[in-house]
Amino acid sequence: MIAYARQFQQMAARYTADLRHRGLIQRALKGYETKRDEYKGRFQNWSQARQAASEIKWEAINRLDRYLTEFITKLEARGTHAFVAGNAAQARDYITGVAKKNNVRSIIKSKSMTAEEIELNEALEHAGCTVFESDLGEYIVQLRREKPYHLVFPAMHLTRGEISQLFRDELGSTPTDNPEELTMIARRVMRKNYCSADMGISGANFAVAETGMISITENEGNARLSTSLPKIHVALVGIEKIVPRLEDLALFLPMLAIAGAGQPLTCYNTLYGGPRQPGECDGPEQFHVVLLDNRRTELLADAEQRDALHCIRCGACLNVCPIFRNVGGHTYGTTYQGPIGSVITPHLRGLQNWKHLPSASSLCGACTEACPVGIDLHHHLLQNRRNAAQDKPSLPEKILYAGYVFVMRRPALYRLSAKLTRIFFPLHGMIKKTPLDPLRAWTRTRDFPAPAEQSFHAYWKKRIPERKTPHAAN
Amino acid sequence: MPPTDQRAEVFSRIREALRRAAPHRHAPSPPGAIPGPGDGPPAANTFRNWLPAVGPSPDEQFALFASHCAQLRTELHILSSLDEAAGQLALLARENSWRRIATHRHALALPPAEKLALPTLITNEGYAVPDLEQCHAAITGCDALVAQTGSILVSSGSAGGRALSVLPPHHIVIAQRGQIVPDLAAALSLARERYAPGWPSFLSFITGPSRTGDIERILVLGAHGPKRLTVLIVP
Numbered sequence: 001m002i003a004y005a006r007q008f009q010q011m012a013a014r015y016t017a018d019l020r021h022r023g024l025i026q027r028a029l030k031g032y033e034t035k036r037d038e039y040k041g042r043f044q045n046w047s048q049a050r051q052a053a054s055e056i057k058w059e060a061i062n063r064l065d066r067y068l069t070e071f072i073t074k075l076e077a078r079g080t081h082a083f084v085a086g087n088a089a090q091a092r093d094y095i096t097g098v099a100k101k102n103n104v105r106s107i108i109k110s111k112s113m114t115a116e117e118i119e120l121n122e123a124l125e126h127a128g129c130t131v132f133e134s135d136l137g138e139y140i141v142q143l144r145r146e147k148p149y150h151l152v153f154p155a156m157h158l159t160r161g162e163i164s165q166l167f168r169d170e171l172g173s174t175p176t177d178n179p180e181e182l183t184m185i186a187r188r189v190m191r192k193n194y195c196s197a198d199m200g201i202s203g204a205n206f207a208v209a210e211t212g213m214i215s216i217t218e219n220e221g222n223a224r225l226s227t228s229l230p231k232i233h234v235a236l237v238g239i240e241k242i243v244p245r246l247e248d249l250a251l252f253l254p255m256l257a258i259a260g261a262g263q264p265l266t267c268y269n270t271l272y273g274g275p276r277q278p279g280e281c282d283g284p285e286q287f288h289v290v291l292l293d294n295r296r297t298e299l300l301a302d303a304e305q306r307d308a309l310h311c312i313r314c315g316a317c318l319n320v321c322p323i324f325r326n327v328g329g330h331t332y333g334t335t336y337q338g339p340i341g342s343v344i345t346p347h348l349r350g351l352q353n354w355k356h357l358p359s360a361s362s363l364c365g366a367c368t369e370a371c372p373v374g375i376d377l378h379h380h381l382l383q384n385r386r387n388a389a390q391d392k393p394s395l396p397e398k399i400l401y402a403g404y405v406f407v408m409r410r411p412a413l414y415r416l417s418a419k420l421t422r423i424f425f426p427l428h429g430m431i432k433k434t435p436l437d438p439l440r441a442w443t444r445t446r447d448f449p450a451p452a453e454q455s456f457h458a459y460w461k462k463r464i465p466e467r468k469t470p471h472a473a474n
Numbered sequence: 475m476p477p478t479d480q481r482a483e484v485f486s487r488i489r490e491a492l493r494r495a496a497p498h499r500h501a502p503s504p505p506g507a508i509p510g511p512g513d514g515p516p517a518a519n520t521f522r523n524w525l526p527a528v529g530p531s532p533d534e535q536f537a538l539f540a541s542h543c544a545q546l547r548t549e550l551h552i553l554s555s556l557d558e559a560a561g562q563l564a565l566l567a568r569e570n571s572w573r574r575i576a577t578h579r580h581a582l583a584l585p586p587a588e589k590l591a592l593p594t595l596i597t598n599e600g601y602a603v604p605d606l607e608q609c610h611a612a613i614t615g616c617d618a619l620v621a622q623t624g625s626i627l628v629s630s631g632s633a634g635g636r637a638l639s640v641l642p643p644h645h646i647v648i649a650q651r652g653q654i655v656p657d658l659a660a661a662l663s664l665a666r667e668r669y670a671p672g673w674p675s676f677l678s679f680i681t682g683p684s685r686t687g688d689i690e691r692i693l694v695l696g697a698h699g700p701k702r703l704t705v706l707i708v709p
Contacts, residue, residue: 028691042526049524055498062496065488072481078675086480093477136697137688153688160689179689183697190698194641195603211673221640221684221699228636228676229603239484246666250659251521253679254623264526264542265623267685268640268699270678277675281578281597282635287675293484301491 004333005356011331012360021157025325028156032319035262039254042264053251054374057310060209060242064300067209067242068291074212078274081288084239088118088294095120095201095234096127098288102232104129104198108190110216110223111135112203113151113313114236114292117335117348120201131201132193134222136186143170149329151336152260152315157328190222200226200284204237205312206252207289210245213273214289217256217266224268233284235272239291240309252312259372260314299347305380308343310373317367317377323360332357339367343380346388355388421451521659528622528656535621535654542624546682547695549704552651559648559706560586563613566704567592570644572610576601578634580615582648582708587613597634603641612642612700616649617677618664619705622657625681626705627665630674639680645700647680651707 015021040046060067072082085091099107107129109115121131121142133142137154141147143166148154155163160177167173173185202223204214214235216223227233243252249269257263276283299309318324318338329337334345334357342357358381367377389397407413428448431437439448454462522528528535543550553559563586567575576595577587587594595605614633616626626647633639639647655661658679665677684699695701 024690031691043524044527045524049521052521052524058496058498062492065485065492068485068488078673084479084481084484085477086483090477090480097477134698135688136686140688153691155688156691158689163689179692180694182689183686183694187696187698191607194698195607211670213673213677219684220686220697222697224636224640224678225698228640239488247521247659247662250657250662251525253658254525261687265625265679265681267681267683268678269625269681270676272676273673274675277630277672280630280635280675281600282637283630283675291484293480293487297484297487297491300488301494303494303496306496 002353002356004353007333008327008331008356008360011333012327015328015331016326021328022326024157024159025328028153029319029325032262036258036316039258039262039264049251049255050372050374053255053372054307054310056243056248056251057312057373058307060244061240061300061306061309064239064242067244068239071207071209071212071242072291074209075274075289076212078212078277079287080212080274081286082291083288084291084293086293088292091118091236091290091292091294092120092123094290095236095288096123096129098232098234098286099124099127099129099199102198102286104232106193106197107131107199107201108193108197108226108230109133109138109201110203110218110226111138111154112201112236113148113335114203114238115201116148118236118292118294120236129199132190132197134190134193134220134226135218136183136220136222139186139190140166143167147330147335149337150315150318151313151338151341152318157330194225194229197226197230199232199234200228200230201234201236202227204235204241204289205256206243206249207237207241208246208249208271209242211271211273213246213271214241215249215253216270216272217253217268218270219261219263219267221268224270227270227272227284228282231284232286232288233272233275234288234290236290236292239293239296240311255372256312256314259316259370295348299344302347304383305343305347307375308340308347308377308380310375311340311344312373313340314372316370316372320366320370322362322364322366327360339377339381340375343375343377343384346384351384351388352392355384358382358384358388415455415457418451418455422453425451519659522657525657526622532651532654535656536651538621539619539624539654542621543682543705546624547703548624548682549702550707551704552707554709556582556586556648556708559708560589562706563587563646564590566611566644566646570610572644574609575611575613576606576609576634576638576642577613578615578638580632580634582650583613583615583634586648597638603637606637606641609642611644611646612638613646613648614639616647616653617668618661619649619654620656620658620661620679621654623679623681625658625661625679627661628678628680629665629669630676636676639678640684640699643696643700644702644704645680645683646704646706648706648708651709 133139140155149157205217206215257266275287324338334341346354365378617632618627683703686697
C-alpha cells in the first residue's frame with residue numbers, strides 16, 4: 001500500500017476512536033450551522049444566488065485566458081509587478097528573490113492556503129528571513145510547528161487550555177482560559193511585528209479581471225495591517241481566483257462569509273489595486289502579484305471536473321462532511337482537506353498516490369449540497385475512483401471479478417458455490433478477526449452477515465410443489 | 475538567477491485545456507431570471523432579486539443599517555449637526571481618556587477632531603508608523619454606508635490612507651445620512667463612478683469592529699484591528 005494511504009488509515013483509526021476530538025469538532029461546528037442557516041434564510045433566494053455564482057465562475061474559468069490577460073494588463077498598468085509561475089518552485093524562487101533583492105529580514109504573513117500549498121514559509125526561512133503568521137489560528141499552529149487543521153479554521157482542533165499552555169511555553173505568558181485574554185496576548189506580539197516587518201505576504205480570495213484588483217476577505221484585520229505597513233506587499237494568487245467584474249463581488253462576498261463562517265459578511269473585505277498611488281499617504285512601494293498554476297491547468301484540461309476550479313475555498317464542504325468530522329483535518333495529509341481536497345489533490349499531486357482520498361467518502365452528497373458555487377463534489381469523487389481504476393487496474397480485483405463473472409454465468413456452479421458457502425460458513429467463526437481471515441478488514445469492526453438457511457429457489461420449490469414453473473422444469 | 479516569467483507556457487496550457495468544452499452543471503433557469511449559457515453570466519443588477527431584501531426608501535435603508543450595527547456591535551450615534559458630533563467625540567475622548575488621536579484632512583472628520591485640542595496626527599502628508607501606533611483613536615470619513623450588510627466603504631482617500639482606519643484601537647467614522655446606499659453592488663457602482671479609471675490602491679468594506687473566532691469558535695472583538703467602531707451620523 002502507498003505510504004500516504006497507510007498514514008491516512010492509521011490516523012483515521014486513531015481519530016475516529018477519539019471521543020474528545022469528536023466532541024470538540026461537533027461543538028465548534030454547531031454554532032456555525034445555526035448561523036449559516038439563519039443568514040441563508042435572509043436571502044430572498046439562496047438557490048438562485050448559488051446558481052448565479054456558479055455561472056459567473058463558469059464564465060471566468062472557461063474563458064480563463066481572456067480574463068487572466070485582462071487582469072494582468074490592468075495590474076501592470078498601475079505599477080504592480082505581475083509574475084506568472086508555472087509551478088511551486090518558480091513561485092518560491094520569485095518571492096525569495098524579491099526578499100533578497102530588497103534585503104528583507106522580517107516578513108509578516110496573512111493567511112494563505114496557496115502559500116501552504118507551495119510551502120513558502122520553509123523556503124523563506126531557508127533564505128534567512130523570519131516569517132510571522134499573523135492570523136490568530138495560523139499563528140497558533142505555527143507555534144506548534146503544525147499544519148493548519150482546516151482551511152478556514154486552522155486551530156479548530158485545540159482547546160483554550162492547550163492554547164494557553166502553548167503561549168506559556170513559547171511566549172512566557174501567564175496562563176488563562178479566557179479566549180479574549182489569549183487573543184490579546186497574540187495581538188500584543190503581532191503589533192510589534194506589523195510595525196517592523198520589511199515585507200507583507202498575503203493570498204487573495206478573488207482576482208477582479210475588469211479592474212485589476214485582488215480582494216481579501218478576513219475578520220481580524222491582520223491582512224489589512226500586513227498589506228498597509230511594510231514597504232513591499234506580495235500576493236500569491238491561484239490562477240482560478242478570477243471573477244470577471246467588480247460587481248460580481250456583491251454576490252460572492254456575502255456567500256463566502258455565510259457558507260464559510262456563518263457570518264452575514266466578514267469584518268473586512270478589501271480590494272487592492274496597486275502599490276501606493278500618487279497622492280496616497282501610505283501603502284507599499286512595491287506590489288507583486290504572483291499568479292500560480294502548479295497543475296491547476298491539468299484540472300482545467302479535465303472538462304468533466306473543471307468546475308472544481310470554481311471553488312472559493314470557503315470550507316463549507318469540510319464542515320458538513322461526516323468523514324472530515326470524524327477523521328479530522330490532519331488525517332488527510334494535504335493542504336486542502338475534506339471533500340474539495342479529495343477532489344483536487346489527486347489532480348494536483350498525482351492520482352495514484354492520492355486515490356485513497358476519494359474512497360474515504362460515504363458519497364452522501366452533503367458536500368455538493370453545501371457548496372455555495374454548486375460544485376458537483378461527490379460525483380467528482382466517484383470520477384476520481386473510476387479514473388484511478390482505469391489508469392491502473394488492480395490485479396487481485398481483476399481476478400476476483402473474473403471469477404465472479406465465471407460463476408454467475410453458470411447457474412449450476414452458482415448453486416454449488418452457495419451450498420458450499422452454507423457448509424463452510426460456520427467454520428469462519430474459528431478464524432474470524434484473526435490474520436487468517438480473508439474478510440478481516442471488514443470483520444475487525446463489523447459483523448459479517450450469515451447466509452440464509454435456504455436459498456430463495458429452494459424455498460419457492462418447497463412452498464408450491466404442485467406448480468411447475470418453466471424455470472424449475474428445466 | 476531570478477526565475478523567468480512562465481506566462482507564455484501557462485497561457486498555452488490554458489488554451490490547450492480549454493479546447494474541450496465543460497458542461498454547465500445547472501439546469502436552465504426559469505425564464506427571465508438569469509440569462510442562460512451563452513448569454514454570459516448574470517449581471518449585477520439581477521443579484522438584488524436574490525440577496526437579502528432592502529427597502530426602497532432611504533429611511534428604511536437607514537433603519538436596516540442601524541439594526542445591523544446593533545448586531546455587529548458597531549456603536550451608532552445619530553446627531554443633528556456637526557457641532558453635536560464634535561460634542562459626542564469630546565464625550566468619547568473624556569470617557570476613554572484619549573491622549574493622542576489621528577485623523578486626516580476631510581470635511582467631516584478634521585473639524586470635530588481639531589475641537590478636541592489633543593495632540594493630533596494628520597496622515598495626509600505621510601507619518602511614522604510608531605506615531606500612529608501610539609494614537610488612541612482614529613477619526614475618518616468614508617465613501618458610503620451599506621444598508622444591506624451594515625458595512626462602511628472606505629478608500630485611501632476617504633479614510634486617510636490604508637492604516638489609519640485599522641491600526642488605532644478605536645475607529646470613529648463620521649458620515650452623512652445621505653451617504654447610505656442599498657447594497658454592496660450599489661456601493662461598488664458608486665466607487666466606480668467616483669474613481670474609475672483612477673482607482674485608489676485601497677478600498678475596503680468595514681463590517682463591525684475587528685473580531686476572531688479562532689479559539690473554540692468563541693467570538694472575541696479586537697483581534698488585530700480596532701476593538702471599537704463608532705459611527706457618528708450627521709445630517
